[in-house]
Amino acid sequence: MIFKWLFLILLVCLIFWLFKRSGSEQKNSSDTSAEVVENMVRCAYCSVYLPQNESITWSGRSFCCAEHRRLFSQYQQSLHK
Numbered sequence: 001m002i003f004k005w006l007f008l009i010l011l012v013c014l015i016f017w018l019f020k021r022s023g024s025e026q027k028n029s030s031d032t033s034a035e036v037v038e039n040m041v042r043c044a045y046c047s048v049y050l051p052q053n054e055s056i057t058w059s060g061r062s063f064c065c066a067e068h069r070r071l072f073s074q075y076q077q078s079l080h081k
C-alpha cells in the first residue's frame with residue numbers, strides 16, 4: 001500500500017518538474033532569439049556574427065575582437081599604399 005502512495009507522489013513530482021522545465025525552456029529560448037534579432041552584428045574582418053554588446057566598433061564597422069580590428073586597419077592601409 002505504501003508503495004502505491006510513493007509511486008503517486010513520484011509521478012506528481014515528475015509531471016510538475018516536466019511542466020516547470022518545458023515552461024522555463026520556452027521562455028529562455030524566446031528571450032535569446034529576440035536578443036539575437038535585435039543586436040547581432042558582423043565582424044568586418046572574419047564575417048562572424050556576434051552580439052553588438054560584445055563587438056568592437058571602429059570607424060563605423062564592427063569587429064569580433066581587437067585583433068581583427070587591428071588586422072582590418074592594416075589591410076586597409078595596405079590597399080591605400
Ligand SMILES: [Zn+2]
Nearest residue numbers: 043046064068
Ligand atoms: Zn573577426
